[in-house]
Amino acid sequence: AQSVTQLDSQVPVFEEAPVELRCNYSSSVSVYLFWYVQYPNQGLQLLLKYLSGSTLVKGINGFEAEFNKSQTSFHLRKPSVHISDTAEYFCAVTLGGFQKLVFGTGTRLLVSP
Amino acid sequence: KAGVTQTPRYLIKTRGQQVTLSCSPISGHRSVSWYQQTPGQGLQFLFEYFSETQRNKGNFPGRFSGRQFSNSRSEMNVSTLELGDSALYLCASSSTDRGLYNEQFFGPGTRLTVL
Numbered sequence: 001a002q003s004v005t006q007l008d009s010q011v012p013v014f015e016e017a018p019v020e021l022r023c024n025y026s027s028s029v030s031v032y033l034f035w036y037v038q039y040p041n042q043g044l045q046l047l048l049k050y051l052s053g054s055t056l057v058k059g060i061n062g063f064e065a066e067f068n069k070s071q072t073s074f075h076l077r078k079p080s081v082h083i084s085d086t087a088e089y090f091c092a093v094t095l096g097g098f099q100k101l102v103f104g105t106g107t108r109l110l111v112s113p
Numbered sequence: 114k115a116g117v118t119q120t121p122r123y124l125i126k127t128r129g130q131q132v133t134l135s136c137s138p139i140s141g142h143r144s145v146s147w148y149q150q151t152p153g154q155g156l157q158f159l160f161e162y163f164s165e166t167q168r169n170k171g172n173f174p175g176r177f178s179g180r181q182f183s184n185s186r187s188e189m190n191v192s193t194l195e196l197g198d199s200a201l202y203l204c205a206s207s208s209t210d211r212g213l214y215n216e217q218f219f220g221p222g223t224r225l226t227v228l
Contacts, residue, residue: 032214043117043203043219051214090156099146099207099217100169103156 002027002093006104013111015083021076021107023091033074034092034101035065044090050074061085086111115140117206117220125226131192134223138185138206144168145187146217147179150201159202162187191225199227 048059162181205217
């Protein structure tokens, strides 16, 4: 079975600083990987996804992530954060052909001025 | 294109009651998945429906059930509510065929509170 570990429950950062949110996954077969963002009282919005191909994936709002198969990681990065990036971020995994997403426990990104 | 809609947005029930939540997918999407989000357990997959058939199921008791109609709208039902069923229930729709993965678009959720 697949599983996802988000190593940080909360990451405080100052505005315009870089940030990295860590995600490690466990699976015995190839998987698809995703990062979602959730703003207060809202559903989930897809930031980016890795299905195949280039290991560096660019998403919306200036976010990017790198798939590292040997380290089974899919860390999310942004070179310069804004106050509006304050939200909860979820890493997720699924097997190809199946719509069942397995989520990590989430990382709360807190951006302060 | 309108997004995924969920009704109602908020719901308060008491223990022992049952509840039905509704989800209307994006037009043309035939797959609907349901997730439960709680502070303690996080986001957990409930089930997925495709063309009116349950295609995948998570690890939840039989009190949780769902169905999908011919227009792809889906409902989920929780019977004999327990305090622990208090959660945000998220619905996601996608246009997908087996063997491919397509993005799941999430609705805003239904916040269920069980007293």
